[in-house]
Amino acid sequence: MKIESLRRLRGPNVYLSRPAMVARLRLEELTGVETSDVTGFAERLLRALPGLAEHHCAAGAPGGFVSRLRGGTYFGHVTEHACIELSQMIGRDVSFGRTVSAGAPGLYDLIIECPVDESPDSSLPAELLQAAVDLVLSAHAGGAVGRTGLERLSDLAEREAAGPSTRAIITAARRRGIPVERFDDLSLLRLGWGVRRRLAWAAMTDRTSGVGVDIAGDKQVTRRLLGEAGVPMAEGGPARTAREAVDLLARLGGPVVIKPRQGRHGEHVTLDVGTAAQAERAFEAAGRDVIVERQLAGRDYRVLVVAGEVVAAAERIAAHVVGDGRSTIAELIGRTNADPRRGIGHSRLLTRVEADPDLLERQGWALTGVPPSGVAVWLAGTANLSTGATSHDVTDRVHPDVARLCLRVAALLGLDIAGIDLRLPDIAEPVPPVTDGGEVAGGVIEVNAVPGLRMHLAPVRGRARDVGDAIVRAMFPGGSDGRIPTAAVTGTNGKTTVVRLAAHLLAAGGTGVGLTTTDDVRVGGRVIYRADATGPLSAQMVLGDPSVQVAVLETARGGLIRRGLGYDWSDVGVITNITADHLGQDGLETIEDLAHVKALVAERVREGGTLVLNADDPWVRNLVERPRVRADRKRIVWFGLDARQPVVVEHLAKGATAYLLQDGWLTQATGARRTPLMRMAELPGAYGGAAPHVVANALAAIATARALGAGQEDVVRRLTEFRWTVDNPGRATLLRLGDVSVFVDYAHNPAALAATLRTLHKLWGPDRCVVALTLPGDRRDDLLAGSAQVVADGVTRAVLYEDEDPGGRAPGEVSELVEREMRARRPQLTAVRARGYEEAVPAALRLARAGDVVLVIYEKLDPVLDLLARLGALPAGEAPVPVRLTPPKRPSPASVLFGNGSVPATDRHAAFSGWHEK
Numbered sequence: 001m002k003i004e005s006l007r008r009l010r011g012p013n014v015y016l017s018r019p020a021m022v023a024r025l026r027l028e029e030l031t032g033v034e035t036s037d038v039t040g041f042a043e044r045l046l047r048a049l050p051g052l053a054e055h056h057c058a059a060g061a062p063g064g065f066v067s068r069l070r071g072g073t074y075f076g077h078v079t080e081h082a083c084i085e086l087s088q089m090i091g092r093d094v095s096f097g098r099t100v101s102a103g104a105p106g107l108y109d110l111i112i113e114c115p116v117d118e119s120p121d122s123s124l125p126a127e128l129l130q131a132a133v134d135l136v137l138s139a140h141a142g143g144a145v146g147r148t149g150l151e152r153l154s155d156l157a158e159r160e161a162a163g164p165s166t167r168a169i170i171t172a173a174r175r176r177g178i179p180v181e182r183f184d185d186l187s188l189l190r191l192g193w194g195v196r197r198r199l200a201w202a203a204m205t206d207r208t209s210g211v212g213v214d215i216a217g218d219k220q221v222t223r224r225l226l227g228e229a230g231v232p233m234a235e236g237g238p239a240r241t242a243r244e245a246v247d248l249l250a251r252l253g254g255p256v257v258i259k260p261r262q263g264r265h266g267e268h269v270t271l272d273v274g275t276a277a278q279a280e281r282a283f284e285a286a287g288r289d290v291i292v293e294r295q296l297a298g299r300d301y302r303v304l305v306v307a308g309e310v311v312a313a314a315e316r317i318a319a320h321v322v323g324d325g326r327s328t329i330a331e332l333i334g335r336t337n338a339d340p341r342r343g344i345g346h347s348r349l350l351t352r353v354e355a356d357p358d359l360l361e362r363q364g365w366a367l368t369g370v371p372p373s374g375v376a377v378w379l380a381g382t383a384n385l386s387t388g389a390t391s392h393d394v395t396d397r398v399h400p401d402v403a404r405l406c407l408r409v410a411a412l413l414g415l416d417i418a419g420i421d422l423r424l425p426d427i428a429e430p431v432p433p434v435t436d437g438g439e440v441a442g443g444v445i446e447v448n449a450v451p452g453l454r455m456h457l458a459p460v461r462g463r464a465r466d467v468g469d470a471i472v473r474a475m476f477p478g479g480s481d482g483r484i485p486t487a488a489v490t491g492t493n494g495k496t497t498v499v500r501l502a503a504h505l506l507a508a509g510g511t512g513v514g515l516t517t518t519d520d521v522r523v524g525g526r527v528i529y530r531a532d533a534t535g536p537l538s539a540q541m542v543l544g545d546p547s548v549q550v551a552v553l554e555t556a557r558g559g560l561i562r563r564g565l566g567y568d569w570s571d572v573g574v575i576t577n578i579t580a581d582h583l584g585q586d587g588l589e590t591i592e593d594l595a596h597v598k599a600l601v602a603e604r605v606r607e608g609g610t611l612v613l614n615a616d617d618p619w620v621r622n623l624v625e626r627p628r629v630r631a632d633r634k635r636i637v638w639f640g641l642d643a644r645q646p647v648v649v650e651h652l653a654k655g656a657t658a659y660l661l662q663d664g665w666l667t668q669a670t671g672a673r674r675t676p677l678m679r680m681a682e683l684p685g686a687y688g689g690a691a692p693h694v695v696a697n698a699l700a701a702i703a704t705a706r707a708l709g710a711g712q713e714d715v716v717r718r719l720t721e722f723r724w725t726v727d728n729p730g731r732a733t734l735l736r737l738g739d740v741s742v743f744v745d746y747a748h749n750p751a752a753l754a755a756t757l758r759t760l761h762k763l764w765g766p767d768r769c770v771v772a773l774t775l776p777g778d779r780r781d782d783l784l785a786g787s788a789q790v791v792a793d794g795v796t797r798a799v800l801y802e803d804e805d806p807g808g809r810a811p812g813e814v815s816e817l818v819e820r821e822m823r824a825r826r827p828q829l830t831a832v833r834a835r836g837y838e839e840a841v842p843a844a845l846r847l848a849r850a851g852d853v854v855l856v857i858y859e860k861l862d863p864v865l866d867l868l869a870r871l872g873a874l875p876a877g878e879a880p881v882p883v884r885l886t887p888p889k890r891p892s893p894a895s896v897l898f899g900n901g902s903v904p905a906t907d908r909h910a911a912f913s914g915w916h917e918k
Contacts, residue, residue: 192482236293419451
């Protein structure tokens, strides 16, 4: 049994709403073997993983998996459960798993949940699955079953997990519905989207003053700034030599505190320094650039200030143990560290304690000593949680005078979030003022620009404070959820046109629109990334850009299956159509499978959002019957070319809204009301109505823009301004080369090719079309054959060439299959082969006669457009394009569309009216 591959689904996916891993597992020698066939297997496995007894499995109750195990189940299923149990044993909170056949015997896909904030690059999922495989194989072999390496994996999981402070902010944000993205295994968080996006790193936000951070990081600068402002602080000063430290001790009188000038977490701080020798040792320990200050009497407190408000306060108790008269100090320390809340560093709510040998010695103790019952032995001189201290909540006891002092300190340093360390007799009493001689009875010890939150989240005494929520409230005031209007568009054909049109309509008034498409990522109309950008990483690129006010995301099948969604919820989900394409890939065998994948976009429309669906497509119509679509409270908006569709008629009878083609107009229909928006003849890219599929795409785009708040007048105006060739390149792009027209399109499946050829037949006639054709090699033979048959019905002359990426096929294999199918369909077909687009396009032009149109189907757009430009092709709008229309003196659709001057813009409707196909 071995793992063949593993991929991560980073967002909601077709299996569950949380991240998951999908692992391909080959059973090899265990193919066809069930657990009941192996004597003692169940018992050996349960001894190693007793927690499996609680797994539900299909029974829906604890013990369900054990019943399957003993009754007989396959080893892929067992490995899934073993991986989940190992995850739980190391504190990795996962519970969902599924094992499905991957087609071949003994080949399975294991889908196992991943923690939502685990880095997509983490090695943990793969290592845990391998550990599960090894354990299952050991149990099968009959030998001793161990859990080798589990402690190492547990340590790795703890290191990669978000710390308590970061976790508190994540939890508070998610409670508010604010999207949160954690970067790798860091404490860096991105909260919200687009213009509402904020960043936080632990307890520091993107509004935290860099100057304030630098000031707080230099204890001497902090002392001077606060001291000159009259803030009570212990008397002292800097020392860069041991002599200076000793002199300061002599001037101040003991005891003093010696600490690093730029230290943190209480590291290398020495208290109770009273002699020159102690001062010299403390100076060396602190790094030779130190602060020496009089040690104030009183208690240690931390006050947390967030956005001008005291939100929590804690008394900090230095690490110590209390004797019981029987145990050694070492034993007492071990008992303390056995508390599951304690861990190494800052990974858990409390830190493991370690004894400071010098401090023990000053108290007259050693680790082997046995303190009497009730006697406290101090293990650390500082009260930092990072040195093992604990905390007591005192928020409700803070005196108003102390609160005012802390707010003033944060303001003086320019910090939005600050942890103010104080030494006071009692935080419930006012702070004594500074005397003329600089004497203070209590005051500020330090200021922390990135304060830890652990002491407030889980005090050992008193009420826990939701300080993560306080930080999130400060970052997102007024109850904001940090989201921007977002639309996701999926379907088989038309996705790119819909998102480009919708983005154009939404950009009215300079709105910053982020757009992902098959070709690129655009922000504010500018390309920032050129690639097939229809997956979750591209979506995150847009949603993470602080200039984006609205996001429109093309969401393709491949990204949905292989990586999941790049967002949690959208405001608008659009499904253009569902037709046969990509079958035979990624486990998709039928159109039902394809519909299941596309439905994810519909299911992840938020409550109260809008679902825009194609009423003319039966597969799309059926989606509203899916439980997760029907059960959610979403607004359905239909679009389509047939206003008589029963689903539309019923919809409008309820007073709802649809966008339809009616009497030659793109129309908004709400109940019985009809609002004409634009004549079909005037729609850019529709070629006077010869391209009805473009009309359908435009209706979907209009519905999307209106659902996201675009005004009706803006939508109509922006539609007329859409420059088809410039704003939607490669989709029905019309060029002119001498007396031949060139039509460039990305149609690559039967439905898309049929729609494109119908358009060309209406404009040029069925006998005037030549094609330079390439089809993707990763499609199934029957899909390629279907495409070839559609093309054979639509052209008389064809040049066939191969994609640069053969899709796993042999050179020439696709062209051979396509030619065979085309000739079987049209025996008189003129067909030639070419090597690549650079041969195919000129060859197709040579086959064309004056007045013909050459359809160029491409793999990559830019190289084809560059070639056509070198051959002398020009945008069709620069001169009339020969078309077969009556009356013959009318200007061509292309000349009207691209504005060559032959018809004034205000007369476009008149130019189109009266045209008829010949």
